[in-house]
Amino acid sequence: GENVEQHPSTLSVQEGDSAVIKCTYSDSASNYFPWYKQELGKRPQLIIDIRSNVGEKKDQRIAVTLNKTAKHFSLHITETQPEDSAVYFCAASKGGFKTIFGAGTRLFVKA
Amino acid sequence: SAVISQKPSRDICQRGTSLTIQCQVDSQVTMMFWYRQQPGQSLTLIATANQGSEATYESGFVIDKFPISRPNLTFSTLTVSNMSPEDSSIYLCSVWADSGNTIYFGEGSWLTVV
Numbered sequence: 001g002e003n004v005e006q007h008p009s010t011l012s013v014q015e016g017d018s019a020v021i022k023c024t025y026s027d028s029a030s031n032y033f034p035w036y037k038q039e040l041g042k043r044p045q046l047i048i049d050i051r052s053n054v055g056e057k058k059d060q061r062i063a064v065t066l067n068k069t070a071k072h073f074s075l076h077i078t079e080t081q082p083e084d085s086a087v088y089f090c091a092a093s094k095g096g097f098k099t100i101f102g103a104g105t106r107l108f109v110k111a
Numbered sequence: 112s113a114v115i116s117q118k119p120s121r122d123i124c125q126r127g128t129s130l131t132i133q134c135q136v137d138s139q140v141t142m143m144f145w146y147r148q149q150p151g152q153s154l155t156l157i158a159t160a161n162q163g164s165e166a167t168y169e170s171g172f173v174i175d176k177f178p179i180s181r182p183n184l185t186f187s188t189l190t191v192s193n194m195s196p197e198d199s200s201i202y203l204c205s206v207w208a209d210s211g212n213t214i215y216f217g218e219g220s221w222l223t224v225v
Contacts (some may be wrong), residue, residue, distance in 0.1 A: 044154065096212075098144065104152075
């Protein structure tokens with residue numbers, strides 16, 4: 001079955017710097033790759049997603065890239081702010097048929 | 112987007128008892144899932160809730176421990192049976208929303224077993 005690996009497990013950056021989180025997936029049939037942000041005590045919230053027919057997608061300070069050949073995708077956050085501090089999860093799915101999550105990255109943005 | 116309501120939001124349960132979590136969606140959805148998130152961990156898929164038939168369980172999860180019902184396209188329940196402290200987790204209902212072509216989560220049910 002699908003396996004998603006996520007790195008790093010913890011990331012600490014200075015406010016204003018960029019943060020990059022990387023994930024790899026095993027099932028080449030996966031075609032949907034969402035990213036979630038989870039703050040303490042809250043449910044995961046979708047922040048951006050990308051589908052397999054697209055190589056890159058950007059939404060303000062957040063961007064995601066996908067390399068289907070290498071089966072990896074990355075989240076890029078620019079100009080980080082303290083409110084970006086949270087746990088981020090990548091995930092892989094085959095069009096809504098069971099979504100498998102990475103282990104998560106705890107991001108600390110130091111003011 | 113899909114609005115997902117979960118009940119209870121939080122509960123403290125005695126060892127050996129069972130608890131049923133309800134998930135209600137404001138629109139009909141094809142795919143509904145149940146996830147478990149143990150403290151400080153990622154989300155692990157328990158099962159896919161199939162409308163009108165038995166749920167499809169992932170490796171490590173069995174129907175006797177986590178019976179699931181899905182009587183229609185907007186509602187599902189997950190029961191955590193014969194609970195032990197190891198079952199203390201957040202249980203999350205999730206749906207694939209055809210309208211948004213993406214995945215949404217309910218607020219989660221925080222269970223503590225004592």
